[in-house]
Amino acid sequence: MNRRLVNFISLLICLFLNIVFTQKMVHQFKFENYDVAIMYCVLNLILFPIALFVFKRDEKQSEVNRREQ
């Protein structure tokens, strides 16, 4: 599949997971399962560097593409 599309979709997935994890985090927090809440918080935190990485990679790839043309 086209790399641009892959990058784009992985970013969308990141954001979707962000929403899911946030929702779960708040609920587990309210249910007083604090350890699970912390786990979701950490998951949310690592999604950001992943998203950033995908974005940077996309930037690099499109640069390469441009040079090849």
Added chain:
Amino acid sequence: MSEKNNRIPFDENNYTHNIHRNNERKLDRRGFMKTLVGAAGVFAVSSLPWGAVAAKELMGLSEKEYPHKKIADLNKIGIGEAVDFKFPGEHDDALLIRLSEEKFVAYNSACTHLQCPVFWVKEEGEMICPCHHGKFDVESGSPVAGPPRRPLPTIEVKVENGAVYAVRVKRYES
């Protein structure tokens, strides 16, 4: 860096101002992706306080005993009536309901949907939230109708020397 500054306009690479002025109405693919990354950042930052408070609770869990607090005198509450009180803190609204001669139930009265104050409707035998008409079961505090999904936190009470006291907030059993 200096090279970057000499170019006018220099290439900006930030995650918030990613639409260029001269085609203001255009959000290209790259700009949109940047927004997505920015949103992921916002999610990350905003989940920090939850994690921090959760960690704090986790460490101080053992000392979660509050001083017992007198709610009301026994003879002041008729059967089927409810009394508002504050427990455990000054800002935590709670609701005590006398169901029968012996039976008292008490709940934290902040609705588990969006924190509106839940009140007791004697005629219907239900606790009702005015905001979105959530209903809670009196016996258990569990939601029976409307948007709330989580039971109201139960407050343990005991009757002593002709008065009702709040003892502790029960933990949810998972």
